[in-house]
Amino acid sequence: MLRRMIIPALFGLLGTAILIALGLWQLDRAGQKAALIAEMEMRIFEAPAALPDAPEPEAHRYLPVRTEGRFLPEHVFVLSAQKAQGPGFHLVQAFETDDGRRILVERGFLPEAARAGLTLDAGQEAQLIGNLHWPRDINRHTPPHDAARNLVFGRDVEEMATLLGTEPTLLVLRASDPPASGITPVPVYQVSIPDPHLGYAVQWFLMAMAWAGMTVFFLWRIRTRRD
Incomplete structure (x- = not known):
């Protein structure tokens, strides 16, 4: 046995x-x-540095950055919602730095009702502080870009860069000088990693x-x- x-x-x-x-x-x-x-998460709140010459998602994700330049007319709305304000959009706008680079800037959230009266501040000089980020909020079920409404249904840095003619670098705004009217910045506060x-x-x-x-x-x- x-x-x-x-x-x-x-x-x-x-x-x-x-x-x-x-x-x-x-x-x-x-x-x-x-x-x-x-x-x-500790990196998020460090003192901001200059924009890296060649930002990389793995090495520079959440890096605090300070840059200066001007907003450009090219922009796209990202469908979103905020608990206190309801449905609305995140505004992602092209930004040209003083050294001639074109990057994406996520300026913040605006309620659906405020979209019609939005002022884009195109051409306005600004000093920006924020964090570099490469979110990918889309999957195979996400609807494609709605060109008629200038609307995307999730953040994809590569796609938004192609739409707005910038390098695939997104700065999620924490503060700007001068501040934008009617747009509430939604800074990066915590790391989102599976x-x-x-x-x-x-x-x-x-x-x-x-x-x-x-x-x-x-x-x-x-x-x-x-x-």
Whole structure:
């Protein structure tokens, strides 16, 4: 009887050990991700630096930046909503820096009713402080750009840069001098990075428990059949 139980027992122990190891690995990954998020959230509120020559999503995401230049007429509205103000739009507008670069600036939120009377301040000189960001709020179900209403249904930096003729760099405004009238800046306050590792760890540990339980049940069946 013992000989018949050895292989199933070893198989069960090996499978359980592998699943537990995978769960522990995911816990370690969760800790690394939490440390990364904490580091990036600290970066949000650091003293602003100059706009990098070649901004990169991985290296410069959430980097505080100060720049000067002028707003351009090109713009697009991003469908959105705010709890206190209801449905409306985020205004993303082209901005030319003093050294001739064209970037995207997310100026903030305006309620739906305020869109008709909006002043774009095209040509106005401004000093901006904000954070670089590369959000991608779209998926395969997101409707395409509505050219008739100059409206997009989610932020995609590459798409907006193509529409407005800028480099794919988005500055989410924190403050401007002079401030915009009728537009409420919505600064970056926290990091938005998927962190599924804790959930994955729980799944692996549950699978380990199930594997161990099935192994015990199988060994019990072998023993009772033998008896």
